[in-house]
């Protein structure tokens with residue numbers, strides 16, 4: 233879909249503002265600083281000190297002690313929302329009201345209803361909006377679809393994903409932090425891409441249906457800390473996943489077909505490796521040797537050195553495979569330059585469908 237307005241998008245250099253100065257902002261700023269024709273011109277923080285600390289460290293010229301000021305900067309093209317999930321709808325709406333394109337960290341909203349309000353606002357203003365489920369932009373994910381579509385593992389019947397890590401139970405929802413990566417993986421494996429807009433289709437009528445779910449809530453905050461779900465996908469396919477912020481799992485995913493299996497090892501949500509094992513005849517012994525497809529992270533993106541309080545530091549990346557944020561941010565730049573309102577790699581339809589699924593799992597598990 234093309235934007236109908238304005239000339240700012242035709243400029244070669246795309247100018248970003250970062251809102252929130254925490255862990256993922258630390259990783260994304262290093263990526264953006266290394267992309268061609270890309271500048272981080274502003275940072276917004278809840279405090280002047282926070283903006284100054286982050287801005288000085290990363291050489292960002294405009295340091296604002298509020299998100300409002302950063303979003304209102306007339307020279308900013310795209311706001312990257314890197315605040316905690318519970319704030320995302322309000323921070324996205326602020327950026328949209330200021331006329332900015334948005335890349336919002338996951339989860340953009342707690343459910344499909346709120347997500348639709350945000351997408352409606354972006355659409356009404358002809359602005360690009362990308363929900364930063366960064367998995368979707370990795371080359372390995374495209375390879376997975378190629379393997380499935382080629383029939384190499386026969387007819388795909390089911391898929392599973394597991395993302396459990398003991399880091400933050402009670403402070404946020406497991407479904408929104410790690411479950412979303414599992415849900416988007418199942419959607420990709422069992423449905424494939426869908427580039428339609430969210431209001432072109434009746435998502436509830438055609439989408440996946442929750443057939444079972446179970447959750448454990450945090451004793452003090454009541455937030456879900458461990459959830460498992462079984463989902464029926466169109467075309468007689470079954471998906472299952474487990475997510476947790478209270479215990480560990482191998483954080484891998486698998487796709488099962490009538491003639492073989494695709495394994496995506498840790499870290500399946502930002503994958504660089506895909507393995508295919510085929511059943512070559514009847515019987516438990518007749519399996520092919522695994523064929524491994526590897527997709528190294530961009531070698532030109534590195535952890536940057538900084539100067540902080542007069543001392544040279546190398547903060548590095550906080551999260552595994554963060555160099556891969558380059559796939560996502562390059563795509564956002566491309567969509568912005570091409571005046572698109574969404575990315576075909578993670579359409580608003582698929583985004584709403586995933587959040588509806590998360591919401592249905594929550595309802596099922598609460599029964």
Ligand SMILES: NC(=O)C1=CN([C@@H]2O[C@H](COP(=O)(O)OP(=O)(O)OC[C@H]3O[C@@H](n4cnc5c(N)ncnc54)[C@H](OP(=O)(O)O)[C@@H]3O)[C@@H](O)[C@H]2O)C=CC1
Pocket residue numbers: 251252253254255256257276277278279282283314315316317319337338339364366409551
């Ligand atoms: N794509 C990915 O790989 C990853 C994505 N994420 C997602 O990114 C988002 C941010 O996560 P992360 O960077 O780990 O979080 P952090 O807590 O490290 O940082 C969040 C930042 O948001 C700002 N903020 C605004 N309101 C609050 C508040 N009430 N409490 C705390 N901070 C607040 C703060 O910046 P300031 O004080 O400057 O305003 C803070 O530094 C989450 O939605 C998470 O799911 C997280 C990790 C990896």
Ligand SMILES: O=C1OC[C@@H](O)[C@H](O)[C@H]1O
Pocket residue numbers: 409501551552
């Ligand atoms: O989004 C995320 O949240 C949890 C992290 O451990 C993970 O690496 C990241 O992608």
